[in-house]
Amino acid sequence: MVVTTNGEIQASSMLDYDQEKEFQEHFDNKAGVKGLVDSGVKKIPRIFHHNFKRLEDKPGMFKSQLSVPIIDVSGINQLDATKHLAIVDKLRDASKKWGFFQVVNHGIPISVMDNMITAIRRFHEQDIEKKKKHITLDTRRVFKYNGLPFDRSRLRTPVWNDCVSSSVDPLAPNFGQVPEGFRTPILDYTSHVKTLAVTLFELLSEALGLKTNHLKDVGCADGLFFVGHYYPPCPEPELTLGGTNHTDIAFLNILVQDEIGALQVLHQNEWVDVPPLPGGLVVNFGDMMQASH
Numbered sequence: 001m002v003v004t005t006n007g008e009i010q011a012s013s014m015l016d017y018d019q020e021k022e023f024q025e026h027f028d029n030k031a032g033v034k035g036l037v038d039s040g041v042k043k044i045p046r047i048f049h050h051n052f053k054r055l056e057d058k059p060g061m062f063k064s065q066l067s068v069p070i071i072d073v074s075g076i077n078q079l080d081a082t083k084h085l086a087i088v089d090k091l092r093d094a095s096k097k098w099g100f101f102q103v104v105n106h107g108i109p110i111s112v113m114d115n116m117i118t119a120i121r122r123f124h125e126q127d128i129e130k131k132k133k134h135i136t137l138d139t140r141r142v143f144k145y146n147g148l149p150f151d152r153s154r155l156r157t158p159v160w161n162d163c164v165s166s167s168v169d170p171l172a173p174n175f176g177q178v179p180e181g182f183r184t185p186i187l188d189y190t191s192h193v194k195t196l197a198v199t200l201f202e203l204l205s206e207a208l209g210l211k212t213n214h215l216k217d218v219g220c221a222d223g224l225f226f227v228g229h230y231y232p233p234c235p236e237p238e239l240t241l242g243g244t245n246h247t248d249i250a251f252l253n254i255l256v257q258d259e260i261g262a263l264q265v266l267h268q269n270e271w272v273d274v275p276p277l278p279g280g281l282v283v284n285f286g287d288m289m290q291a292s293h
Helices: 019-029 032-038 081-097 110-125 128-132 180-207
Strands: 070-072 100-104 143-145 162-169 224-230 253-256 264-267 270-273 281-284
Touching: 032 110, 032 128, 032 162, 070 081, 081 100, 081 180, 110 162, 110 180, 110 224, 162 180, 180 224
Parallel strands: 070 100
Antiparallel strands: 100 281, 143 162, 162 224, 253 281, 264 270
């Protein structure tokens, strides 16, 4: 990969292209994709090129008329039996048919969510020298910058995003490694998330015909890992993706959506947009919540 004085990256031929070498160069630079954007590149490095063998392999190529379920859980603990059961029924239906749904009126203050998003932005938009000390593939580190998308133990095409990640529950003894500007927002936000998670697991237990506390008692609400993705503008968005199609293995994965509606889920062989709702959260039950029959 060669960056010219006018900010363009010279294309490599098939014969001289070394994916591993180019990846290592990018990783060693420690600036992430935000660094590429700041440097003024007009063409993205070859390692970010995704090979879309079929048109339908690229999310977003076809607009679906389907809509991801929306579940309102306002006052769930004060509702009468009929309204409570109606929410359980909606949750059961969304879980069986989608595995995804949006939850609204969940009790997490907008200010808490906004503070978390602001902390993510501030970290990624600060001077690169302040971020570099957090870039690592060391699994023992409690806070990592770009430790997930650049994991070369799995040979795959990198995606156009930077990210931070942190283990939050149980709280690690070395939590002090987390940047000061992140500590209060992440602890405040994840504390609310755990409360919501317990509520959802209780509702899901009831949807499965189990005792209300069953999933919580077997440990489904234990453990919490935080990931904050950041997507800088891409000069060639048609060549890459901000995230590849994948499945999650988490028991419960809650995604805060910003104003950019970029999330899609695969349902009935269609990529379905998940439009951001003010204050809404996207819930993904993940592979490990599947029940065999």
